[in-house]
Amino acid sequence: xxxxxxxxxxxxxxxxxxxxxxxxxxxxxxxxxxxxxxxxxxxxxxxxxxxxxxxxxxxxxxxxxxxxxxxxxxxxxxxxxxxxxxxxxxxxxxxxxxxxxxxxxxxxxxxxxxxxxxxxxxxxxxxxxxxxxxxxxxxxxxxxxxxxxxxxxxxxxxxxxxxxxxxxxxxxxxxxxxxxxxxxxxxxxxxxxxxxxxxxxxxxxxxxxxxxxxxxxxxxxxxxxxxxxxxxxxxxxxxxxxxxxxxxxxxxxxxxxxxxxxxxxxxxxxxxxxxxxxxxxxxxxxxxxxxxxxxxxxxxxxxxxxxxxxxxxxxxxxxxxxxxxxxxxxxxxxxx
Amino acid sequence: xxxxxxxxxxxxxxxxxxxxxxxxxxxxxxxxxxxxxxxxxxxxxxxxxxxxxxxxxxxxxxxxxxxxxxxxxxxxxxxxxxxxxxxxxxxxxxxxxxxxxxxxxxxxxxxxxxxxxxxxxxxxxxxxxxxxxxxxxxxxxxxxxxxxxxxxxxxxxxxxxxxxxxxxxxxxxxxxxxxxxxxxxxxxxxxxxxxxxxxxxxxxxxxxxxxxxxxxxxxxxxxxxxxxxxxxxxxxxxxxxxxxxxxxxxxxxxxxxxxxxxxxxxxxxxxxxxxxxxxxxxxxxxxxxxxxxxxxxxxxxxxxxxxxxxxxxxxxxxxxxxxxxxxxxxxxxxxxxxxxxxxxxxxxxxxxxxxxxxxxxxxxxxxxxxxxxxxxxxxxxxxxxxxxxxxxxxxxxxxxxxxxxxxxxxxxxxxxxxxxxxxxxxxxxxxxxxxxxxxxxxxxxxxxxxxxxxxxxxxxxxxxxxxxxxxxxxxxxxxxxxxxxxxxxxxxxxxxxxxxxxxxxxxxxxxxxxxxxxxxxxxxxxxxxxxxxxxxxxxxxxxxxxxxxxxxxxxxxxx
Numbered sequence: 001x002x003x004x005x006x007x008x009x010x011x012x013x014x015x016x017x018x019x020x021x022x023x024x025x026x027x028x029x030x031x032x033x034x035x036x037x038x039x040x041x042x043x044x045x046x047x048x049x050x051x052x053x054x055x056x057x058x059x060x061x062x063x064x065x066x067x068x069x070x071x072x073x074x075x076x077x078x079x080x081x082x083x084x085x086x087x088x089x090x091x092x093x094x095x096x097x098x099x100x101x102x103x104x105x106x107x108x109x110x111x112x113x114x115x116x117x118x119x120x121x122x123x124x125x126x127x128x129x130x131x132x133x134x135x136x137x138x139x140x141x142x143x144x145x146x147x148x149x150x151x152x153x154x155x156x157x158x159x160x161x162x163x164x165x166x167x168x169x170x171x172x173x174x175x176x177x178x179x180x181x182x183x184x185x186x187x188x189x190x191x192x193x194x195x196x197x198x199x200x201x202x203x204x205x206x207x208x209x210x211x212x213x214x215x216x217x218x219x220x221x222x223x224x225x226x227x228x229x230x231x232x233x234x235x236x237x238x239x240x241x242x243x244x245x246x247x248x249x250x251x252x253x254x255x256x257x258x259x260x261x262x263x264x265x266x267x268x269x270x271x272x273x274x275x276x277x278x279x280x281x282x283x284x285x286x287x288x289x290x291x292x293x294x295x296x297x298x299x300x301x302x303x304x305x306x307x308x309x310x311x312x313x314x315x316x317x318x319x320x321x322x323x324x325x326x327x328x329x330x331x332x333x334x335x336x
Numbered sequence: 337x338x339x340x341x342x343x344x345x346x347x348x349x350x351x352x353x354x355x356x357x358x359x360x361x362x363x364x365x366x367x368x369x370x371x372x373x374x375x376x377x378x379x380x381x382x383x384x385x386x387x388x389x390x391x392x393x394x395x396x397x398x399x400x401x402x403x404x405x406x407x408x409x410x411x412x413x414x415x416x417x418x419x420x421x422x423x424x425x426x427x428x429x430x431x432x433x434x435x436x437x438x439x440x441x442x443x444x445x446x447x448x449x450x451x452x453x454x455x456x457x458x459x460x461x462x463x464x465x466x467x468x469x470x471x472x473x474x475x476x477x478x479x480x481x482x483x484x485x486x487x488x489x490x491x492x493x494x495x496x497x498x499x500x501x502x503x504x505x506x507x508x509x510x511x512x513x514x515x516x517x518x519x520x521x522x523x524x525x526x527x528x529x530x531x532x533x534x535x536x537x538x539x540x541x542x543x544x545x546x547x548x549x550x551x552x553x554x555x556x557x558x559x560x561x562x563x564x565x566x567x568x569x570x571x572x573x574x575x576x577x578x579x580x581x582x583x584x585x586x587x588x589x590x591x592x593x594x595x596x597x598x599x600x601x602x603x604x605x606x607x608x609x610x611x612x613x614x615x616x617x618x619x620x621x622x623x624x625x626x627x628x629x630x631x632x633x634x635x636x637x638x639x640x641x642x643x644x645x646x647x648x649x650x651x652x653x654x655x656x657x658x659x660x661x662x663x664x665x666x667x668x669x670x671x672x673x674x675x676x677x678x679x680x681x682x683x684x685x686x687x688x689x690x691x692x693x694x695x696x697x698x699x700x701x702x703x704x705x706x707x708x709x710x711x712x713x714x715x716x717x718x719x720x721x722x723x724x725x726x727x728x729x730x731x732x733x734x735x736x737x738x739x740x741x742x743x744x745x746x747x748x749x750x751x752x753x754x755x756x757x758x759x760x761x762x763x764x765x766x767x768x769x770x771x772x773x774x775x776x777x778x779x780x781x782x783x784x785x786x787x788x789x790x791x792x793x794x795x796x797x798x799x800x801x802x803x804x805x806x807x808x809x810x811x812x813x814x815x816x817x818x819x820x821x822x823x824x825x826x827x828x829x830x831x832x833x834x835x836x837x838x839x840x841x842x843x844x845x846x847x848x849x850x851x852x853x854x855x856x857x858x859x860x861x862x863x864x865x866x867x868x869x870x871x872x873x874x875x876x877x878x879x880x881x882x883x884x885x886x887x888x889x890x891x892x893x894x895x
Contacts (some may be wrong), residue, residue, distance in 0.1 A: 029772025034551070038399065042485060043529050043775050044810040054478040055551045071550060078550030084575070085391045086546075086555035095575060152608060166612045168576050174382055181576055223859045284603045286578045294388075294604070297736060299771050302549050324546055 005324065013315045014307060020072070023308050024065050029303055035083045037298035055081070068305075078302030081297050089302040092291060093310050098168060098181030099287035103279065104272045106207035111214035112265065119222025119261075120254070123230065134219065141216035146275055150209040150282035157205055165202050167284040174198055206283040210275050214268040221264045225257040234258070246254065259330060266322030270315045350658075380892040381597040382772045382874070385609040389602045390580060392555055393446055393562040393570060394543065395528045396469060401883065402529040405622075406600055409582055410452075411531035411564035413539060414443055415464065415522055419878040419886060422795040424643060428457065428532055428565065438517030438835040439500075445508040449589045451534035452569045464535040466502040466512065468544060475548040482793075486520060517835045519699075519844075520676035520796045527793060528884075537563035555748035555763050567593040569890035578602035593888035594876065613637060613871050619892055620870035620877065626684030626743055629867065636872045638866055641686050644695050644863035645881035646741040647800065648789040650752060651858040655814040657784035659724050666856040668718035669785075671711045672759040675861060680750045683864050690860035692848045693801050697881060698842025699837075700797030705852055708859075715759045728762040732783040737770035740866035740883070741762065741789035749787060752861075778812050788812065792882065797844040798832045806832075813857040819846035820855055 035051045036043060052058045056067070073077065075091045084092055120130040157168040169183055170176060176195035179186045184203065187196025227233060230253065238248045277289035284290075287305060295303040388402040394406040416427030430694030431444040439442045449457035469483050477484060484490070489497040498521065500513040514521055524530065532544070542559025557753050562570055567588045571581035580600040589779040601618055603609045609621040610628060614635065624632055629639045650673075654660040675689040691705040733749035742748055753763045766783055768774040778786050793799050798806065808816050808825040824847070831843035849856065868885070870877050876889040 032771045032776055036773075036775040037771040039481070040399070040775070042399075042481065043779055044488075044807065045779055046810055047481075047484075048776075048779065051478050054475055054548050054553075057551065068543050068550070076550070079552035080556050081552040082391070084389070086553055087558065099576065154608070154611050159611050162615065166615045166617060166740055167603060167605075168601065171617075172577075172579050172581075173381060173597075174600060178576065183576075215662070235349065281605050282608060284578060284601070284605065284608055286576060286602070290604070297769075297771060 001324075001327065004327075005320070008320050008323070010312065012320065015316055016313050019312050020069070020305070020309055024068060025061065027299075027304055028061060028064075030299075032299055033303060034299045037082050037300075042298050077306045080295075080300055080303045082298035082300040083291055083303045086209075089306040090305055093288070093306050095181070096286060096288050096291045098183075099285050100273075100276050100280070100289060102182045102184065102203065103206055103210060103276060103285060103287060104269070106203050106267070107210035107272060107275075108268065108281075110207055110211040111218050111268065114211075115215045115218030116235060116261065119219045120226050120257075122219070122227035123223045126283060131223075133213055135223075138216035138219045141212040144212070146209055146212070146278040146331070147282050149212055150206070153209055154283075164204050167202075167206075167282075169202050169285055170195065170199050175245045204283060206279050209282070210272065210279040213271060213275060214265075217268060217271075218261065218264055222257065222261050225260045226253060229253050229257045255329070259326065262325055262329065263322060266318055266325075268316040273311050273315070279295065339550070342678065346539065349743075380595045380889060381599055382595045382890050382892050383599045383601060383616040383618045384887070385603045385612055386580075387579060387602075387604060387606070387609070388784070389575075390573075390600075392559040393573075394555070394559040395562075396483070396533075396535075396543075397476075397481075397546065397553075397555065398529065404884070406580055406582070406883060407531070407562065407564075408528055408566075408802050409531065409598060410562060410566045410570055411528070412566050413525050413527065413531050414445075415525040417526050417794075417880070417884060418787040419889070420880060421643075421728065421790070422881050423527055424795065427526075428462075432522050434517075434835070436835075439514055441512045441514070441522055443504070443510045443522075443889045445510065446589060447508045449565050450587060451537070451563050451565055452585060453534050453563045455534045455536045457565055458507050459510040459530065461535050462510040462532065463502035463504050464538070465501065465532050467531075468538055469530065470499055472544060473546065473821070475546045475553050476544055478548075479553050480529070481707060484506075484528055486524040486527065486530075501658035501793045515641065517833050519798050519834075520794075521834050523719075523794045523796050525775055529566060534563035537561070562653075565589070568598055570574045571597070574708065580733075588888075593890045594720055595746050595887070598887055610626055613869065615773040616871065618871070619874050620868060622868045622883070623738070623740065625868055625870045626867070627742070629685065629869075632869050638874070638877075639867050640871045640877055640879040641684075641865045641867045642879040642883065643697055643881040644688065644741075644865045645697060645883075646739075646789055646791040646866075647690055647693055647695060647859045648741040648748070648787065648861055648864065649690070649693065650861060651778070651786050651788055651812050652720075653781045653784055653786075653812075653814040654742075655817040656781050657729065659727050660723065660784060660816065663854075663856065664722040665724050665727070666859075668722070668724075669756065669761070670708050670856060670859050671715040671718070673859060674710045674760070674859070675750060676710065678748065678755075679862050682744070682747050682751050683862055684864040684867070688863045691859050692852055692864050693804060693858075694707065694797060694805050694848070695792070695863045695881075697799060698792065698795055699841050700795055702845040702848040702850065704845075705849060706853075708776075708790075712755075713874060714758050719759065719761075726760050727762055728763060729756065730764045730766055730784040731756070732768070732774070732777065732786040734770045734774040734787075735767055736772070739789060740791055741862075741863065741864050742787065745787060748861075749868050752787070779815055794882070797848075798828065801830060801833050801844070801847065802828050805851070815855075815857055818855070818857070824851070824857075852895075 009031035035048050054169055080087045080092055118134050122134045125131050140236055150281045152168050156286055158233045163255035176192055177190045179189050184196050187199055235252050238252050277293055281293050291306050353601055386402050390403040390406045391398060393407060395411055412427050414429040416425050429443040429445050433442050451457060472480050477490045487498045488830045498514050500515050503511045505511050541561055542556040543558040547554050556690045567585050568582035569585045573580045582598040585597045603612060611619045633639055652660045659665050679687045679689050687709045693706050694701055694704055733745045756763055777783060805811055805815055806828045807823050808822055818831035827847055831847060834843055835839035866883060873893045875891045
């Protein structure tokens with residue numbers, strides 16, 4: 001098991017290195033660049049050239065890349081040009097990470113807590129009204145883009161009915177202590193219940209908006225997987241043996257049906273990062289997604305490089321965790 | 337059956353709990369600055385929705401509107417702008433007088449001003465500021481864009497700098513020497529970047545310690561802890577939450593701000609800003625979509641329409657398409673555009689057809705010039721005379737951008753393209769995103785024609801037409817390829833150097849007529865009034881044509 005994990009970690013390092021190369025050259029192959037974002041309508045060729053020279057963008061690309069890697073090995077990933085000029089790009093990543101983690105965590109929790117039970121139920125009650133409704137709902141969930149869902153949620157729950165805040169992470173004027181940057185957790189840790197409550201309320205709508213797609217995917221995989229298992233001989237055998245419904249459900253059906261679901265949940269983390277870009281923009285949440293969107297629009301190379309590579313590393317790491325979880329659930333995998 | 341019910345009940349319970357949570361405690365009662373909920377009069381908070389985050393807080397290195405919106409409340413210049421106009425008024429200086437040839441300016445300063453850190457404001461502080469701005473290292477010279485733009489150079493290239501020196505001739509009298517008269521001085525001192533900052537704080541925060549690092553600039557500590565003289569002092573920038581808070585300066589030399597706290601909330605998405613306003617959690621935001629103006633007014637908000645201080649134009653590049661070197665071709669294109677219809681259908685209420693390359697509020701505007709005619713038949717005749725029927729025009733527009741002068745570039749472009757095709761011009765459509773190649777391609781001359789525009793920095797004709805055509809070697813109109821290009825650049829410089837204001841204005845009016853009648857380097861299209869919107873109970877916002885609103889006059893009261 002340990003060897004398996006180590007091997008995977010080494011692979012991960014290779015992936016990240018290769019990706020750094022790709023991202024670096026891909027970004028610079030795109031038209032435009034940070035100089036346009038910095039100079040706007042004032043860009044004359046002369047000013048442009050001076051700015052490029054000052055930022056070292058006039059050097060040949062391989063030279064730029066080598067310099068970048070030299071600095072990166074020392075842990076210096078450059079400073080932001082536009083997201084927060086002068087701020088260390090890596091610091092921006094860490095400053096923005098908590099907001100995204102918090103959002104993704106709540107979204108995933110909603111998706112799992114609704115998706116798995118509903119998927120199981122729909123499978124058990126195949127063809128009933130409940131099943132059909134849930135299936136239609138999941139189809140709609142996948143089809144409707146996040147910004148539209150987000151807009152509707154904000155319109156009804158925040159503007160029309162005044163139940164929840166429109167956007168942001170915490171009300172202005174609330175003097176909350178920051179510990180981890182995870183606002184809900186910070187409020188609980190410091191016993192500032194009003195701050196925790198306020199942050200939680202701010203999370204409801206964006207988490208629901210972000211959860212729609214993973215919910216739909218988890219629901220459908222669970223349903224399909226449970227349906228498969230229900231048709232298996234061993235379930236019929238278990239029923240014939242007269243085992244209680246609880247034992248059959250737990251030990252036979254759910255445990256076996258969960259394998260593809262675990263994989264799916266792992267894969268959803270990547271989708272969540274993608275969805276977070278839109279969700280964070282729509283709900284003014286200053287997380288990784290929002291920084292990515294700004295950095296991409298303004299061609300903030302250092303920030304883009306750090307964020308893309310870090311996001312990829314997270315993705316690979318999550319996949320590793322999924323594989324480990326898989327190995328724990330299914331002993332056959334460990335021996336391979 | 338029972339199981340279904342369990343899950344259904346549980347799901348409903350979760351949703352109900354969430355809903356109840358909201359009901360139990362509405363957000364509007366939480367002092368979140370909503371609908372002035374935080375009180376009225378002197379204890380009120382004004383919350384403004386900003387489209388982007390400020391980049392830093394030292395206005396000298398700043399270049400973008402979102403940063404200036406914040407710094408404007410904390411800093412003041414020697415000269416100010418009359419709220420609601422572009423007119424220059426005294427601010428930290430009460431008087432300014434030039435010597436005979438307009439090269440030495442004596443500024444009489446207010447004697448009752450202190451910086452936020454308690455340091456006195458006096459002539460020495462003024463000269464310290466000028467020298468600080470002038471004496472920049474390599475990185476600072478690139479980042480200190482506005483100084484470079486208006487003064488031309490820094491200390492290491494003093495011969496080419498407009499600024500030549502500053503001397504404190506009394507405690508409250510400073511003399512600034514410039515290399516030659518220009519219409520831009522002293523008006524340029526209204527620029528946010530040239531604001532006065534506390535010498536002590538500049539010194540202690542190593543304000544000039546900017547350095548190029550990798551592919552960006554690292555800024556000194558001072559950029560996060562700015563010290564000015566304005567009606568608000570810096571509170572904090574809560575980055576994780578995207579809020580910037582400023583506190584009222586109770587020792588302000590003028591009338592103290594009406595609200596005790598000013599909060600800027602970063603809300604990048606325009607429709608979200610609108611929803612926040614409707615929910616009452618912010619008190620206003622900038623650049624509401626013209627489509628929403630009526631609906632916003634109907635729901636009790638006030639849409640403040642500013643005077644247009646901008647220009648949208650269609651630029652030509654005669655270098656890339658030699659057919660454009662023929663005046664007849666350019667005149668034909670000018671006649672082909674139905675500006676009146678474009679303004680009526682594509683632009684917000686209050687937009688106007690442009691008759692020249694500057695809005696009417698700028699000195700040097702020529703009132704004699706009529707709006708260019710719309711005459712597609714004559715346009716076709718002219719094209720035939722020039723042997724350019726069915727000419728192909730590589731014509732470009734930018735995506736992923738909205739500017740005050742072009743709220744929706746694509747729609748404007750489509751209208752222009754339709755007009756051009758109607759007179760037989762074949763349009764080769766090109767597009768790129770604003771920072772993703774569009775601006776690069778325009779400066780590199782990759783398009784025959786393109787749409788672009790400009791928002792004025794201050795009231796100066798040279799800030800408009802000087803920027804467009806004053807630099808012969810480097811301008812987006814490729815005028816160096818034209819026989820009259822040099823003449824135009826020289827005329828502009830000569831006019832700019834006239835000391836007498838009336839005479840100078842007349843010279844610029846003359847040039848404006850020449851540009852439209854004899855040269856036509858591009859087609860001025862329109863001026864659009866940018867708006868801002870404030871919620872119910874907000875009073876005292878004075879819309880500024882320069883989008884330079886000062887929020888010290890704002891009051892917020894509960895509904």
